[in-house]
Amino acid sequence: METAMPSQPLSRRQFLERSAALTGALLLPACSLERPRAAARRTAVDQVALGQTGLRLSRLGFGTGTNGGHVQFALGQEAFTSLVRYAYDQGITYFDCAQTYRTFDWIKGALKGLPREKLFLQSKIPGKPDQVLAAIDRHRKVFDTDYVDSLLIHCMVKDGWTDGWKRIMDAFDEAQAKQWIRAKGVSCHSLPALRTAAASPWPQVHLVRVNPQASHIDGLDENWNGPNRDVALVLQELAVMRAKGRGVIGMKLIGNGDFTDPADREKSIRFAMRRPELDAVVIGFKNRAEIDEAIQRMNQALAEAA
Numbered sequence: 001m002e003t004a005m006p007s008q009p010l011s012r013r014q015f016l017e018r019s020a021a022l023t024g025a026l027l028l029p030a031c032s033l034e035r036p037r038a039a040a041r042r043t044a045v046d047q048v049a050l051g052q053t054g055l056r057l058s059r060l061g062f063g064t065g066t067n068g069g070h071v072q073f074a075l076g077q078e079a080f081t082s083l084v085r086y087a088y089d090q091g092i093t094y095f096d097c098a099q100t101y102r103t104f105d106w107i108k109g110a111l112k113g114l115p116r117e118k119l120f121l122q123s124k125i126p127g128k129p130d131q132v133l134a135a136i137d138r139h140r141k142v143f144d145t146d147y148v149d150s151l152l153i154h155c156m157v158k159d160g161w162t163d164g165w166k167r168i169m170d171a172f173d174e175a176q177a178k179q180w181i182r183a184k185g186v187s188c189h190s191l192p193a194l195r196t197a198a199a200s201p202w203p204q205v206h207l208v209r210v211n212p213q214a215s216h217i218d219g220l221d222e223n224w225n226g227p228n229r230d231v232a233l234v235l236q237e238l239a240v241m242r243a244k245g246r247g248v249i250g251m252k253l254i255g256n257g258d259f260t261d262p263a264d265r266e267k268s269i270r271f272a273m274r275r276p277e278l279d280a281v282v283i284g285f286k287n288r289a290e291i292d293e294a295i296q297r298m299n300q301a302l303a304e305a306a
Contacts, residue, residue: 042306044298045091050120050279051247053183053204055149057120059280060298061094061249062087062291066257066284069101075286077106084110086288090295096207096251096282098124098154099139108144116145122207122249124154124187125168132171136180150205150247151181157222159192162200169202183247189224191233198240205247210234210278212271213264215255238277250281257284266297273301 044060062084064072072080080103084095097107111119121143129135139148153168162169172184185205188194197203209217212231220228241248250272259265272281281298285291 042302043091044295044302045093047093048279050150050183050205050249051242052245053150053247055120055183055247057094057149057280058092060092060294061096061120061122061280061282062092063096063251063282063284064103064107065096065098065101066286069098069103071257071284071286073102077109080106081110083285083288083291085114087285087291088114090291092291093118094120094122094280094282096122097143098126099135100124100126100154105142108142111143120149121145122150122152122205123148124152124207126154128165128168132168133175136171136175140180147179148181150183150185151175152184152205152207153186155224156186156188156193156197157190157224159190159196159222161193161196162202185247187251188218190222190226191218191220191237192222194218194234194237198237198244203246205249206241207249207251207282208234208238208241209252210238210250210272210275211253211255211259211268213255213259213268215258216252235275235277238275242277248277248279250275250278253281253283265293269294269297270301270304273298274305 044058046059047056048059049055050057066072075083095107095111097104123139123143125132125135125139136148136151139151140146151172153165158164172181175181176184183204185203185207186197187207188197189209194208197206210231211217214229214231216225217229217231218234219226238248253268253272254265255268259268272278283290283294285294
């Protein structure tokens with residue numbers, strides 16, 4: 001057996017170097033076990049922020065007014081209520097309404113018993129009512145709620161509309177101060193109106209027609225369904241809205257119901273899910289299969305866009 005050589009005393013520098021090396025070796029196994037966290041998978045029914053409004057809603061909304069609500073109204077009130085409840089059970093909490101939709105008076109019954117704090121109700125007032133606050137209060141009474149989450153001026157087509165609608169806008173501001181509405185905005189149906197809305201400091205929420213086929217989107221004329229439609233021009237205004245922190249919701253993804261070819265629906269939904277300017281989208285449904293399809297297509301598009 002060989003005799004071990006006597007050990008030499010360590011210098012302070014050698015002691016510190018060896019101590020640091022030992023500490024690193026002890027920490028290495030723990031560090032090596034860590035894995036980067038995968039990003040949460042986005043889905044159609046995620047609760048998402050609506051711009052900088054402080055409000056949240058499901059990424060996919062249920063539109064109650066296809067062709068003025070005639071499509072949903074044709075279901076009958078009982079079937080309509082059942083469809084709304086089915087949508088809620090799938091995770092949809094955003095319901096899009098309007099005073100002019102034939103389903104307007106059915107909303108209370110359709111949502112009865114659901115937790116109000118989990119719902120996002122958006123509604124719309126058309127034209128220039130004489131008593132704007134009374135018109136807003138009517139929405140609260142019809143919906144049986146203390147507040148409407150988002151209230152919009154409906155179907156605006158006029159260029160420079162903010163000048164002529166100041167009285168209406170002021171009443172919306174007053175209603176917001178009373179906490180009757182939580183956010184205010186406009187639904188535009190022409191490119192001149194959309195440009196005016198994007199430029200104005202007043203709107204907090206924009207409901208915008210958008211699909212890559214340019215079907216029923218905002219055109220250059222002051223006409224809700226006029227010609228000269230180009231989705232690139234709409235996207236320019238969406239970018240302005242997003243830069244200002246506005247809430248932006250896309251509508252007419254199914255071309256006002258005209259996209260009967262599944263390939264068109266797929267193309268439009270994929271397009272919308274890749275637009276960073278859109279917080280959420282709303283689609284008018286008439287049966288459960290349409291809800292299921294929209295959720296499936298959105299989930300797939302979101303997964304592929306990740």
